[in-house]
Amino acid sequence: MEGQPASNPPLIGGQRLRGRHYRSGETIEIAWSGGRIISVRPVSDEDAGGVVVAPAWCDLQVNGGWGLSFNSPTFSSDDAHHLAAEYRRHGVGECLPTLITNDFESIRHGLATLARARRESAVTRQIFVGYHLEGPYISPQDGPRGAHPLSQVRRPNWEEFCRWQDAAEGHIRLVTLAPEVEGAIPFIEKLSAAGVVVAIGHTAADGGQLDAAVRAGARLSTHLGNGCHAILPRHDNYLWQQLADDRLAASIIADGHHLPDSVIKTIVRVKTAEQTILVSDAGSLAGLPPGRYPCWEGELEVMSDGKIVLPGTPYLAGSGAFLDRCVRNMLRLGIVGRADTMDMAGAVPRRLLGLPPRRLEVGEPAEFIILRESSSEPSEIEPWLEVMIGR
Ligand SMILES: [Zn+2]
Structure with a gap:
């Protein structure tokens, strides 16, 4: 991958991550298994870890x-x-x-x-x-x-x-x-x-x-x-x-x-x-x-x-x-x-x-784009991406 290495990996354990939903801004924890999302639950804002999550x-x-x-x-x-x-x-x-x-x-x-x-x-x-x-x-x-x-x-x-x-x-x-x-x-x-x-x-x-x-x-x-x-x-x-x-x-x-x-x-x-x-x-x-x-x-x-x-x-x-x-x-x-x-x-x-939309929801493929927000300016996004974890 291009860009900087992740300073604060969003992964918790092997098949779980936390971050803010790229569209709603809600902080969520996503778990997956066998390449599919198996749960999505809201967590507190402090747990976002400066990370934003979007579908592939x-x-x-x-x-x-x-x-x-x-x-x-x-x-x-x-x-x-x-x-x-x-x-x-x-x-x-x-x-x-x-x-x-x-x-x-x-x-x-x-x-x-x-x-x-x-x-x-x-x-x-x-x-x-x-x-x-x-x-x-x-x-x-x-x-x-x-x-x-x-x-x-x-x-x-x-x-x-x-x-x-x-x-x-x-x-x-x-x-x-x-x-x-x-x-x-x-x-x-x-x-x-x-x-x-x-x-x-x-x-x-x-x-x-x-x-x-x-x-x-x-x-x-x-x-x-x-x-x-x-x-x-x-x-x-x-x-x-x-x-x-x-x-x-x-x-x-x-x-x-x-x-x-x-x-x-x-x-x-x-x-x-x-x-x-x-x-x-x-x-x-x-x-x-x-x-x-x-x-x-x-x-x-x-x-x-x-x-x-x-x-x-x-x-x-x-x-x-x-x-x-x-x-x-x-x-x-x-x-x-x-x-x-x-x-x-x-x-x-x-x-x-005419394809179905990809959503960060149960049953969807566990393929994510991880964006890291700059710590100094939360409204800014560093122009790099970390891509594709899961499966
Ligand atoms: Zn052409």
């Missing part, structure tokens, strides 16, 4: 980590179990492994392997609650396309999607696409009718196309502010239009590198904490020490600050952060309070997916 988070966009990728042709179910366990150590109780633009067979392989991993392990099944298909039905333009391979970008194809959904055993829960691509609007209608959440992303859509997408059922802007042209018309552009559309929630990569603080602040203020979702978009090199690594057709470099770049250039090539770093960064920025920051990484994405 939910990340809508993870591509891999520690050198492993869901998109790799060699991706195995052992890799899936390994990644699930590692994400959990970063505070993620649930997430959507993300398959990006690729040929039919590579995406099918990733989804079928994940489906097998879910069958093999109850823990992996609990963490990988579904999958995010990001592409291949996106803009072919440089900029909006991001790092997705142009040769595999194509128009929506319902039959192709259904074959992927079969391989995924019905667990593709989120699809990111560009609404201006021919055939996208009826495709959005079909996905929405099938219960799949539709997100707009890697797009160069105009205002009319964005409006048509929302009317067809699109509900989210994927990593708003990234996957864009470097230069845009100042007023008439898809960033302002998505920002101003109250029907769309927005996900943001708040790792400190993908968006300037001013853009993060503007998005959160306009969308509000109830419609903003923190995602990591963690790439396959996330979690690795600084250095150069072979990747795709060339090399990528992990910098000492965690940024992942094309060597010798300032161009970002995926995120090197997991969700805990994004949350820490948001706490540092202080745009919204601690409880809202926790919910932007947990309750809000769960609500978008």
